[in-house]
Amino acid sequence: MTDGPGRTQREKVGRLGWTDAFDAVVVSGGIDAPKPAPGSFRGLADALGVPPEAVVYVGDDPARDVEGAATAGMVPVQVRYDGGPDASPLAADTIERSALATLPGVIEGLADRAEDA
Numbered sequence: 001m002t003d004g005p006g007r008t009q010r011e012k013v014g015r016l017g018w019t020d021a022f023d024a025v026v027v028s029g030g031i032d033a034p035k036p037a038p039g040s041f042r043g044l045a046d047a048l049g050v051p052p053e054a055v056v057y058v059g060d061d062p063a064r065d066v067e068g069a070a071t072a073g074m075v076p077v078q079v080r081y082d083g084g085p086d087a088s089p090l091a092a093d094t095i096e097r098s099a100l101a102t103l104p105g106v107i108e109g110l111a112d113r114a115e116d117a
Helices: 006-015 038-048 062-071 097-116
Strands: 056-059 075-080 093-096
Touching: 038 062, 056 062, 056 097, 062 075, 075 097, 093 097
Parallel strands: 056 075, 075 093
Antiparallel strands: none
């Protein structure tokens, strides 16, 4: 999910070659609900066809991404980077931007922890 005008953001995803990398792309400009509004996160869960608690949301902004996802009932993972904000206490986990290739393992770890709970 990304904020901004729908066409601009979808073109950006396409230019980056990410179109096929995601199960759903939601642009808040098309739904009048910028992050951290609950409607933007509900729009993402709806696009995926799952309840919010089944969504792992990955973002770098503690308020807009992490708090917004947590408030919507999703599992937030915060991307951290040098000079960036501190880890949010609402993040289920964190990952360094330089280690994004390991994100699938982080998500699997979250699923394992949920099963053990």
